[in-house]
Amino acid sequence: MIDLHYWPTPNGWKISIMLEECGLPYTLVPVNIGRGEQFRPEFLAISPNNRMPAIVDRDPAGGGEPVSVFESGAILIYLAEKTGRFLPADLRGRNAVLQWLMWQMGGLGPMAGQNGHFLLYAPEKIPYAIERYGREVNRLYGVLDAQLARTGQHVAGTEFSIADMAIFPWVRTYKAQQLPLDEFPHVRRWYDAVFERPAVRRVVDLGKELRAPKMDEEARKALFGQTAQSVRDAAHLTDNRR
Numbered sequence: 001m002i003d004l005h006y007w008p009t010p011n012g013w014k015i016s017i018m019l020e021e022c023g024l025p026y027t028l029v030p031v032n033i034g035r036g037e038q039f040r041p042e043f044l045a046i047s048p049n050n051r052m053p054a055i056v057d058r059d060p061a062g063g064g065e066p067v068s069v070f071e072s073g074a075i076l077i078y079l080a081e082k083t084g085r086f087l088p089a090d091l092r093g094r095n096a097v098l099q100w101l102m103w104q105m106g107g108l109g110p111m112a113g114q115n116g117h118f119l120l121y122a123p124e125k126i127p128y129a130i131e132r133y134g135r136e137v138n139r140l141y142g143v144l145d146a147q148l149a150r151t152g153q154h155v156a157g158t159e160f161s162i163a164d165m166a167i168f169p170w171v172r173t174y175k176a177q178q179l180p181l182d183e184f185p186h187v188r189r190w191y192d193a194v195f196e197r198p199a200v201r202r203v204v205d206l207g208k209e210l211r212a213p214k215m216d217e218e219a220r221k222a223l224f225g226q227t228a229q230s231v232r233d234a235a236h237l238t239d240n241r242r
Contacts, residue, residue: 001025001026001027001058001059002024002025002026002027002055002056002057002058002059003027003029003055003056003058004016004019004026004027004028004029004055005029005031005043005046005047005052005053005054005055005056006028006029006030006031006052006053006206006207007030007031007032007033007052007053007207007210008205008206008207008208008210009033010109010112010169010170010172010173011051011052011053011072011109011169012052012207013168013169013172013203013204013206014053014072014075014076014165014166015053015055015072015075015076015079016028016203016206017165017168017169017200017203018075018076018080018086018162018165019079020199020200020202020203021085021086021165021197021199022079022083022085022086024079024083026055028206028207030207030210031043031052032210033052038050038051038052046068046070047068047070048070049070051070051071053070053072053075054068054069054070054075055068055069055075055078055079056068057069057078057082061082072105072166073101073102073104073105073166076101076162076165076166077098077101077162079162080162086159086160086161086162086165087161087162088157088159088161093156093157093159096156096157096163097156097157097161097162097163098163099156100147100155100156100163100166100167101162101163101166103143103167104163104166104167104170105166107140108137108140108144108167108170109166109170111133111136111137111140112137112140112170112173112177114129114133115130115133115134115137115177116173116176118130119134119176119177119178120176134177137177137179138179141171141174141179141183141184141187142184144167144171144184144186145184145185145186145187146186148186148187148189148190149186153190155167160194164190164194168191168194168195168200171187171191172191172204
């Protein structure tokens with residue numbers, strides 16, 4: 001059994017899709033990031049970066065103590081290696097998948113996150129930030145569209161992989177990103193095909209009822225008000241409870 005520490009965000013969706021695709025049994029453990037639950041000592045013990053998702057695998061390969069993993073890209077690789085699925089074993093196939101996984105982790109996710117922040121959550125509209133991140137997300141969609149024009153059905157080659165699982169949830173936010181998906185026909189085709197996968201259909205609304213309809217000041221502080229000192233304070237509290 002795997003414990004999935006989760007909140008309904010793109011990074012949370014990635015891992016729930018992988019678990020469903022692999023048919024792995026899991027328990028959903030909500031982490032209300034708008035109420036600061038990511039700073040609880042028991043969560044920091046498995047995710048020291050105070051970000052979800054994280055997993056605890058209570059039946060790891062080879063047995064022994066449970067294994068915890070944080071960072072969504074690392075979790076996808078861990079689960080792929082655990083199951084032998086969605087990450088090719090051959091050198092070239094594995095290399096292609098990992099490159100596009102890192103593209104999402106280092107590019108699409110952070111840039112779309114910043115674009116969404118300045119469009120939706122910033123207390124004041126900052127035209128430079130909106131243009132800067134909007135243009136970069138537009139560029140990244142163009143990169144993805146060109147790649148899918150070359151590969152056809154899947155991002156990293158002929159097989160559905162953890163690269164597709166990582167990228168799809170961020171493309172799912174295209175309306176919030178104010179990007180017309182039809183301007184990227186290969187992305188549109190790929191997105192529609194992934195959306196129809198049974199495992200994806202099962203989880204696209206997983207935990208939807210957990211999300212608050214509006215962001216209040218408590219949530220804003222929990223999500224955007226953290227500093228190095230708040231991390232030190234949470235770590236100190238964790239150490240004192242051991």
